[in-house]
Amino acid sequence: MQQKQLPGGGTIDAIGLGLWDFGGGDSPDYGRDDADLAAIHNAIAIGYRHFDTAEYYASGHSEELLGRALRDYQRSDFFVTTKVSPSHIRYDDLLAACDRSLQHLQTDYIDLYLIHWPSETIPLSESMRAMNHLVAAGKIRHVGVSNFDLPLLQEAVRLCDTPLAANQVHYNVLHREYMQNGVITYCQAQGILVTAYSPLLDNVLAHKTVQAIAQQHNVTGAQVALQWLIQQPQVITIPKSSNRLRQQENWGADTVVLSAEEIDQLNQLA
Template identity: 40%
Template structure:
């Protein structure tokens, strides 16, 4: 799969609550999470999703440490600017600070994390395009944008296309299949699925378990395989065993019949 002119893995890795929560850093498990991130990359997952808000930037710092000994050009880093930093100068500053914490040459994909109606979208997108011009960012995108906002965004951008829309998408929340995902597909906008395991609920879904037995797969692997048809899911894991389980979602396909059955859950 190609994204921003780079080969990317079908599944990415999310880092929410790695290095802390909502703006609050947590340093207590740094060595563990650096090891986890290294393991993820060594297993062929090269899409790493983070944000300035995660642990107040500490998640980005951990990603930066984890990728030190890998070929940067073979890793795809997504990070996001929070909704209180969408004014022009604030957004530029946020991106530069993220780049510094990541200790990287560039950010592959930079997203507006959440829309903010108090800042003109035109101002934010002008800053996003300036970041591409400066070589700080390769591609730009959005997160949590509905069709109306996506249409507005596409009408404003002058130089660069909106590459991706990161949204909540899982077997318990498939509302985006009705409108946002078809819109993105028509307009060549990649869908990135956060909370792809429904905050752990997919693990205990009886229908997924039943379908999984046909393929000798777990409910987690079935849930992710379902999402692969129309998105790049970005699950998070805290153990190597869970990462191995996630990787088991790849290399096979649900039958159309089973896919339809899950779509009706």
């Protein structure tokens, strides 16, 4: 799997597994545990080593399932991202949320900890003070944000004692909001990772240009859409799939080689 450089040192797989809808939706659904755990183990067998979850997902049960699955492996072989919800980003709340996530994940550190959404009421300086404390305490390795526009992202960079590692945003072939608002260009200039979420949504797979390019290469539309993302500097992505064949398909996007002309065609879609 192609690696991308993390600001502040280390590397990360360009394709990880998104764990929204694992363990339930907004609330836990314990009845699916066996299937969800099997899906995580399938992903690991395919080669996935980078996982994306959040305290919000199934109210912590997505984190719990990942923790249970990773118990059987060497922790240092994996890269775990989780996120603190905006309702928990006051200083003390954030420290407590991190401890809960560590407990759910059955680990003593989080590789990348993100502020899931900005808050309209809590000053970012307070949240970033807590994030800096967590890095100094060794509980998190890298600090990041999610759904941050350019002015907020620049403020986060200023307030972070360590190089801000990532902004996780909605980005795909047909959704270019964060390209249009300057976030992606800024991240690329600063070496900050852009984690593209929902890489396959917005009817990307049905688009005729995506389909035509896929046919040319004898690959799938999903593979074209994912490769288009990860061939961009600093861009990584976290497609979610509970299905072994689709996990395998998405993993295989890494080896698709798009021509400059095809990339140009895809660039023009939005």
